[in-house]
Amino acid sequence: MNQDTRFFGHPAGLSTLFFTELWERFGYYGMRALLVLFMTAAASAGGMGMSTTTAFAIYGLYTASVYGFSLPGGWLADRILGQRRAVMYGGLIISAGYFMLAVPNESVFFLGLPLIVLGTGLLKPNISTIVGQIYRPGDPRTDAGFSIFYMGINIGATVSPLICGYVGERINWHYGFGLAGVGMLCGVLTFWMGRHRLGEAGIHPVAPPTPEIGQQWRRQFQYSVAGLVVAAAVLAFLHLSGTMPLDAERLVNAAGVLLAIITLGLFGWMFFGGDWTPAERKRLMVIIVLFCGSSLYWAAFEQAGSSFNVFAKQNTERVLFGFDFPASWFQSLNAGFIICFAAAFAWLWLKMGDRQPSSVMKFALSLFFATGTFVVMMLAAQRAGAGGRVSPMWLVVTYLLQTLGELLLSPVGLGAMTRLAPKRVAGLMMGVWFLSISMGNYLAGKTASIYGSLPPFDLFRTLGIIMLVAAVILAFIARPVSKLIDDVK
Structure with a gap:
């Protein structure tokens, strides 16, 4: 069987993943470049007027959570969703989070950050997994394919602070965050329109050893989602009602x-x-x-x-x-x-x-x-x-x-x-x-x-x-x- 070499000698699906990740990193690094500057900017300059102590602590928690949620994101894709749906859902959730940051309201802003964390936890580990799946076992092009994919990450990370940073700092902070959301939507559209190039990669989750274990995985997922929704709803109500101000x-x-x-x-x-x-x-x-x-x-x-x-x-x-x-x-x-x-x-x-x-x-x-x-x-x-x-x-x-x-x-x-x-x-x-x-x-x-x-x-x-x-x-x-x-x- 002939190998797929339509993207610079690599499978055509690599182009879909390359540009999807490029846009995802465009959004992430564009938002990252602005986050601390926005939180510490004076209210008269459109910022939040936070102390550096508080802003840096929130920044550290946010970036830590982004990587920490890769663990449950990978488990969820393996057991329930499959990598492909995890990437799609993750991209849409990230976009929603960026657009919430674009709303000039402090409460909405802090609700947007957890959405970005959840979405990135779904997308980040699983798109890399799909890269490996588009190659046959033992294909000598795999390492080079990951190198090309890594280059897409860094192109997005290089360009985004220049564009989002300029819009955010010079025009309006919230427009900069909104631009990051537009970038992530471009990534979602790229992935959706190019999904046919991926073949069977990332479609199906891992088959459970037994039907009973499969049922157990689904129950764990349902309970986890229900718990997160209830906890988020309670915390949002307490915060918005003034009962529990954000500390x-x-x-x-x-x-x-x-x-x-x-x-x-x-x-x-x-x-x-x-x-x-x-x-x-x-x-x-x-x-x-x-x-x-x-x-x-x-x-x-x-x-x-x-x-x-x-x-x-x-x-x-x-x-x-x-x-x-x-x-x-x-x-x-x-x-x-x-x-x-x-x-x-x-x-x-x-x-x-x-x-x-x-x-x-x-x-x-x-x-x-x-x-x-x-x-x-x-x-x-x-x-x-x-x-x-x-x-x-x-x-x-x-x-x-x-x-x-x-x-x-x-x-x-x-x-x-x-x-x-x-x-x-x-x-x-x-x-x-x-x-x-x-x-x-x-x-x-x-x-x-x-x-x-x-x-x-x-x-x-x-x-x-x-x-x-x-x-x-x-x-x-x-x-x-x-x-x-x-x-x-």
């Missing part, structure tokens, strides 16, 4: 406790539950090391949308050739640098072969780059002083270092999780990877929330020291952990 700090702290319970419970089950072999337990120990390294790196990385974003607004000179560009435009740098350097890193690892650093050492190097970002920002904050402005090159260098660290950690972490995960829980271990990103995003929001009460220089210095200590520890244990990996191969 962002209490909400964020409660979510942090819940995230910690989920994480500790999961790792407790991983070690003390399950009939693991000695080799599998060694793999789980390595996964925990990588989880910690990943969480710390993303805690540093997500300063981009919070403390670095506010620094760009308040302390960075933004006039270029006479044009005063929006602070949100800096959010395009990371994705742009990934497009520039991703191929070079792939070539480097191929060239080095067996001489390349181990996965744990690459994680350590990523944390050294994260340390470098805070050193640069510490120097920039020192030069800016109280209310001064510095050259935009400080942030350009910061985002370059961030990108180099990301390229050392993100694709390496995904590959390591795939190799190390015991086959019977491979999907769950991929969820663990998303959970590490969720934990990192939450920590990013909590640490950035002291930006207003602690001088930027002191904050960046403290975070830099934490990253440096973590990097040294990972580098120190890299050899024994790598030996542990070799022992279980």
Whole structure:
């Protein structure tokens, strides 16, 4: 049977998924670039007038939830919906959330954020799953297909802050959020119109082992939906009636406790539950090391949308050739640098072969780059002083270092999780990877929330020291952990 090579030598369905994800990331990164700036902008400027402490905490909770909900989103697609319907429903829910952010009403705004979280949890993990399903088992084009798909992500992430950021900051904040919603609708239409190119990929959920288990899955889904609807209705009524005003700090702290319970419970089950072999337990120990390294790196990385974003607004000179560009435009740098350097890193690892650093050492190097970002920002904050402005090159260098660290950690972490995960829980271990990103995003929001009460220089210095200590520890244990990996191969 001839292979489908209609999209640059790849299946035609890849074009549908490429542009769907491009538009989804357009919406996500466009909204992300504006969120903190909008919440901290004065009411006279159309913003919400929040303190940086509250805004950063909400931002951290939001970004953490987006990745955390990938776990139930993947389960729901596997058991009930199938990946294709999960992507469609997720895209529509995300669009509704963005359009709620476009409504100039605080209560509607805060109802829109959970919708975006729920929709992204459905769409994000499942569209990636469909990418793998459009290839036959053993197809050598699969890795290249994921690379093309990844490029769509970064094209959307590069363009969106430029467009949504300009509209939001220069014209109207809510128009910027609405534009993100239009982008997501374009993604939904792209997916719907190109669904015939996907063949059977993502149509059917996993067949239950027995009809009784299938019934159990459906009951679990129905009870979960009913519980969410009732809880959301009660909370909305209490808030809108004034009985329970929104207490962002209490909400964020409660979510942090819940995230910690989920994480500790999961790792407790991983070690003390399950009939693991000695080799599998060694793999789980390595996964925990990588989880910690990943969480710390993303805690540093997500300063981009919070403390670095506010620094760009308040302390960075933004006039270029006479044009005063929006602070949100800096959010395009990371994705742009990934497009520039991703191929070079792939070539480097191929060239080095067996001489390349181990996965744990690459994680350590990523944390050294994260340390470098805070050193640069510490120097920039020192030069800016109280209310001064510095050259935009400080942030350009910061985002370059961030990108180099990301390229050392993100694709390496995904590959390591795939190799190390015991086959019977491979999907769950991929969820663990998303959970590490969720934990990192939450920590990013909590640490950035002291930006207003602690001088930027002191904050960046403290975070830099934490990253440096973590990097040294990972580098120190890299050899024994790598030996542990070799022992279980």
